Amino acid sequence: MKAEIIAVGSELLRPERSDTNSLFITERLNEIGIDVKAKSIVGDDRATLHALVEGALARSEIVITTGGLGPTEDDLTREVVATALGLQLEIDERIVERIRARFASRGLRMPDINRRQAEVPRGAVVLDNPNGTAPGLWIERGDRIVILLPGPPREMRGMFESIVRERLSSKAGLRRLYRRVLRVTGRTESHTEEVVAPSYARWAAGPGSIETTILASYGQIELHLTAQSPDVVTAETALDAATAEVQALLGADLYSTDGRTMEQVVGDLLRKGSMKIAVAESCTGGLLASRLTDVPGSSDYVERGIVAYSNAAKVELLGVPAEVIEEHGAVSEPTAIAMARGICLQSGAAIGIGVTGIAGPGGGTERKPVGMVCIAVARPGLSPSDSHVRTFRFLGGRGLVKSQASQAGLDMVRRWLLEVP
Amino acid sequence: MKAEIIAVGSELLRPERSDTNSLFITERLNEIGIDVKAKSIVGDDRATLHALVEGALARSEIVITTGGLGPTEDDLTREVVATALGLQLEIDERIVERIRARFASRGLRMPDINRRQAEVPRGAVVLDNPNGTAPGLWIERGDRIVILLPGPPREMRGMFESIVRERLSSKAGLRRLYRRVLRVTGRTESHTEEVVAPSYARWAAGPGSIETTILASYGQIELHLTAQSPDVVTAETALDAATAEVQALLGADLYSTDGRTMEQVVGDLLRKGSMKIAVAESCTGGLLASRLTDVPGSSDYVERGIVAYSNAAKVELLGVPAEVIEEHGAVSEPTAIAMARGICLQSGAAIGIGVTGIAGPGGGTERKPVGMVCIAVARPGLSPSDSHVRTFRFLGGRGLVKSQASQAGLDMVRRWLLEVP
Numbered sequence: 001m002k003a004e005i006i007a008v009g010s011e012l013l014r015p016e017r018s019d020t021n022s023l024f025i026t027e028r029l030n031e032i033g034i035d036v037k038a039k040s041i042v043g044d045d046r047a048t049l050h051a052l053v054e055g056a057l058a059r060s061e062i063v064i065t066t067g068g069l070g071p072t073e074d075d076l077t078r079e080v081v082a083t084a085l086g087l088q089l090e091i092d093e094r095i096v097e098r099i100r101a102r103f104a105s106r107g108l109r110m111p112d113i114n115r116r117q118a119e120v121p122r123g124a125v126v127l128d129n130p131n132g133t134a135p136g137l138w139i140e141r142g143d144r145i146v147i148l149l150p151g152p153p154r155e156m157r158g159m160f161e162s163i164v165r166e167r168l169s170s171k172a173g174l175r176r177l178y179r180r181v182l183r184v185t186g187r188t189e190s191h192t193e194e195v196v197a198p199s200y201a202r203w204a205a206g207p208g209s210i211e212t213t214i215l216a217s218y219g220q221i222e223l224h225l226t227a228q229s230p231d232v233v234t235a236e237t238a239l240d241a242a243t244a245e246v247q248a249l250l251g252a253d254l255y256s257t258d259g260r261t262m263e264q265v266v267g268d269l270l271r272k273g274s275m276k277i278a279v280a281e282s283c284t285g286g287l288l289a290s291r292l293t294d295v296p297g298s299s300d301y302v303e304r305g306i307v308a309y310s311n312a313a314k315v316e317l318l319g320v321p322a323e324v325i326e327e328h329g330a331v332s333e334p335t336a337i338a339m340a341r342g343i344c345l346q347s348g349a350a351i352g353i354g355v356t357g358i359a360g361p362g363g364g365t366e367r368k369p370v371g372m373v374c375i376a377v378a379r380p381g382l383s384p385s386d387s388h389v390r391t392f393r394f395l396g397g398r399g400l401v402k403s404q405a406s407q408a409g410l411d412m413v414r415r416w417l418l419e420v421p
Numbered sequence: 422m423k424a425e426i427i428a429v430g431s432e433l434l435r436p437e438r439s440d441t442n443s444l445f446i447t448e449r450l451n452e453i454g455i456d457v458k459a460k461s462i463v464g465d466d467r468a469t470l471h472a473l474v475e476g477a478l479a480r481s482e483i484v485i486t487t488g489g490l491g492p493t494e495d496d497l498t499r500e501v502v503a504t505a506l507g508l509q510l511e512i513d514e515r516i517v518e519r520i521r522a523r524f525a526s527r528g529l530r531m532p533d534i535n536r537r538q539a540e541v542p543r544g545a546v547v548l549d550n551p552n553g554t555a556p557g558l559w560i561e562r563g564d565r566i567v568i569l570l571p572g573p574p575r576e577m578r579g580m581f582e583s584i585v586r587e588r589l590s591s592k593a594g595l596r597r598l599y600r601r602v603l604r605v606t607g608r609t610e611s612h613t614e615e616v617v618a619p620s621y622a623r624w625a626a627g628p629g630s631i632e633t634t635i636l637a638s639y640g641q642i643e644l645h646l647t648a649q650s651p652d653v654v655t656a657e658t659a660l661d662a663a664t665a666e667v668q669a670l671l672g673a674d675l676y677s678t679d680g681r682t683m684e685q686v687v688g689d690l691l692r693k694g695s696m697k698i699a700v701a702e703s704c705t706g707g708l709l710a711s712r713l714t715d716v717p718g719s720s721d722y723v724e725r726g727i728v729a730y731s732n733a734a735k736v737e738l739l740g741v742p743a744e745v746i747e748e749h750g751a752v753s754e755p756t757a758i759a760m761a762r763g764i765c766l767q768s769g770a771a772i773g774i775g776v777t778g779i780a781g782p783g784g785g786t787e788r789k790p791v792g793m794v795c796i797a798v799a800r801p802g803l804s805p806s807d808s809h810v811r812t813f814r815f816l817g818g819r820g821l822v823k824s825q826a827s828q829a830g831l832d833m834v835r836r837w838l839l840e841v842p
Contacts, residue, residue: 013457015448016634016645018439027436036434038469040461048459048480055472188524190532193493213431213465214493216573224432279707279728285714286700286707289728293706296782296819304734307700307710307726309719313768317725347734361717393527396552398717400575 001171002037003029004056008068008077009151010043021066021149021156028160032169033176033228034062044074053084057144062168067151069134071114077148078119078137085141087121095126099133127163131155138167145171178208178235182223182246183256185411189216195249196223199242208238220262220407252420255411262410263291263298269417270301275350277413279305280318280343282330283357283373288406303349308339318342318354331356333374333389340378340387351416352378355409357392359401371395373405377416388416422592423458424450425477429489429498430572431464442487442570442577449581452598453590455483465495474505478565483589488572490555492535498569499540499558506562508542516547520554548584552576559588566592598649599629599656603667604677605642606832610635613642616670620663629659641683641828673841676832683831684712684719690838691722696771698834700726701739701764703751704778704794709827724770729760739763739775752777754795754810761799761808772837773799776830778813780822792816794826798837809837 005026007019022039029036037060042048049068056063068077082089095118103110117134120126127136127147132155137148147164149156184192193214203210208227215222225242229235243257256265270277279289279302289305292298306317311330314320320338328334336354344352357373364370376389390412394404415421426447428440443460450457458481463469470489477484489498503510516539524531538555541547548557548568553576558569568585570577590597605613614635624631629648646663648656664678676686691698700710700723710726713719727738732751735741740763741756749755757775765773778794785791797810811833815825836842 013447013460015444015451018441018444020439023436023439026434030436037466038461038463038473039434040459040473042459045458051476051480052459052461055476059469059472188529188532190492190535191529194532194534197494213495215432216491224435281707284711285719285723286702286710286726286728289707290705290711290823293728293730293780294820294823298706299730302706302728302730304730304738305707305726305728306738307707307714307723307728309714309723309725313725317727359714363720395523395527396575399715402711402715 001034001062002060003034003062003064004037004060005039006049006052006056006063006065007039007041007151008044008049008065010045010074012041012067013043021151021153024153024157025064025066025160028165029168030177032165034168035177044068044076046076046080049076049080050084053081053146057084057146061143062145062147064147064149066149066156069117069136069148069150071111071116071133075116078116078121081137081139081146081148082121085121085139085146087123087139087141089119089121091115092118092120092126095120095135098135102133127159129155129159130162131158136164138164176229176232176235178227178229178232178239180225180227180239180243180257181259182225182243182254183260183262184221184223184250184253185255185262185407186253187221187250189214189221192221192223192250192253196246199245199249203238203242206238208235210238210242252415252418255414261295262407262414263295266410266414266417267292267295267298267301269414270351273350273417275417276301276303276347277351277353278303278343278347278349280339280352280354281305281307282309282314282339282355283359284355284402284405284409285309285359287402288353288355288409291406291410303347304343306343314339319346329368331358331368331372331374333376333391336374336376337378337387337389340376344378344380348380350379351413353409353413354378355405357401357405359398359405361398369393371401373401373408375405375409375412377412388412422455422483423481424455424483424485425458425481426460427470427473427477427484427486428460428462428572429465429470429486430462431466431495433462433488434464440487442572442574445574445578446485446487446581449586450589452600453586454597455589465489465497467497467501470497470501471505474502474567478505478567482564483566483568485568485570487570487577490538490557490569490571492532492537492554496537499537499542502558502560502567502569503542506542506560506567508544508560508562510540510542512536513539513541513547516541516556519556523554548580550576550580551583552579557585559585597651597653597656598647599653599660600648601646601660601664601678602680603644603646603664603675604681604683605644605671605674606676606683606828607674608642608671610642613644613671613674617644617667620666620670624659624663627659629656631659631663673836673839676835682716683828683835685716687831687835687838688713688716688719688722690835691772692718694771694838696838697722697724697768698772698774699724699764699768699770701760701773701775702726702728703730703735703760703776704780705776705823705827705830706730706780708823709774709776709830712827712831724768725764727764735760740767750789752779752789752793752795754797754812757795757797758799758808758810761797765799765801769801771800772834774830774834775799776826778822778826780819780826782819790814792822794822794829796826796830796833798833809833 339354760775
């Protein structure tokens, strides 16, 4: 079954307001196997709301609205939905009494305008609102279900949990959604898709009916696999098989199949090997160390970090030979190697990493453009020529160069620890 | 003029994903006097996207889409918009060449599927994307304008700021919004509001009809002042006067009135004083150094940073006396002072900062709970007792403790440099 969500209220169109109700509803719907096809936000505007409700009804079995159930003139949802479904609105005197009692319990008289909140399209089921005056409504018309919920999150959530979820579950049957997030690094979105896409159709036709979405951001690609099945074993088995296929296709470029971030994967590998890491950074300016230490418990394996921006700091703190900088430049593979070796030796850590590059926007030359970053990984006792070193050319502004370089550095550590290229 | 925004991408319908692009676009549209009538989020689903585009075109003069411009099969926006407008798609070979060059600059071959990104509806204006492969499109058809922007926020924002805003402004006419962002630190939202709120009504009634919004996040409060006027001088004069009032009310807690971040403010002060800074971090794990070096040109004033997670590293690298750690603990004001003094002395920097604390989730005790952070600022030649030191108790998880501690550390440097409490 497919659902659409429509949030109603001009205040929701302000630039600082997110519609969090739809996130909650989406999560609950997904749990009972209902997919959300689209969601919209609309102001207190009759014509637009009418058009959106009609459009949603034409496409989807379930339409859920939030908001616009208050007592004032700009609360239009009841009226617009009734019109779209061709239903009469009638005052339900039991609701009037309930609202009146709610006011009375606070020592207040019910204002007349609150009678509007007792208007019910003929045939609708009234959903009690223990947390507010506006009742919800459940309307079935042919094979369509329209559910009107109040806008305040506390009222909407209470009503969803206590009544709506149960009623929808029994309509939706037992099909559930199961999801797997696969994280990829070291190749572009299109290079990933080129390799994986030929399997999409087969997965979709197979058990679990897996749908695949590919998502790209700088330095990282995510494949989202969603299986749909009444049966957890079928779904998980299908997801396992698809994941194994991707693994075979992408090899070590697939770095996470269980939602872990790159810094968590690296941290787990270090912990498993009882190894400590030390970080020498120039252009990433502390970001790589900061990412490593974002992981709870990382003090177990992060030994130290040094941000050596100046050449003097590289020489003094990391023991980079001045002649290496002179001969090859501060941004060069020999300097990166010397940084990695230096931090490794001085700290006694099992693995050292050195990052030097040009984050921009200034400082680039034709031979060494902005975005060029050299990264080296070293272990104690290894000669410079045996250290692992790479030169990258990242695109984007200063922040993106820093984030891609930190990702690439962590990935080099990961591959080294896994002994894969 | 009225606009609608349609965000395209199945991933945007996941329960944990908000569509932040539409908030940015709404803000920018409001600034040039364009109202947003509705916004929608739709998956990579041809029929639904088509229906939403058609509906929006029927109601609103401007339709802006984000996302779905990638090279893969599920990127449908170009095709669906062209169909809805009755326009042919044609490959633009100049775009193919630009994409090919972008791949080549990274030493990569352009996969064939990327040719899709060069498809352009006949008559459309191509909007350059300096930050990615997908160009944007600007299509006028009768009195309707449809603008296709890429989904990645950085690409979308760059394109909006550099081209779209200007083109839309000239369409939208002359009633403009002017905005000022005032950034505050060191007090809570309610304490800020208490002091500033009495002026709101007067500003709203005065020239420029200034509206005030207060926005809070951990460690920072923003006041957004928005003036509305056909006349730039009236608006800017009113904003200047309101800003001066806030300055008088909040004193040094108001740290930015021109959109600069805390790290930019600190960087500008350091540069003005021709001073260098060195950073010794424990619980922030490199984040403070990373924020300082987010600013272009920061290599002029960031001397070095050391992430000393272990006690051994604090002693060895920073010269913290082992007895200080033993007597007071690694998380203590004396240790923070010794860290700041140590990095200052060893680097010869004019100002040193030391941060030590418990980022959590583990490691807290009753006397030293998670979120307790000691921060010290030192200058060469100053005795320990003259160093500036403070102990904070931050709320929130590990990431929030790190970010609040980095903000507080930068703010202590700022106040020291300004010689204000």
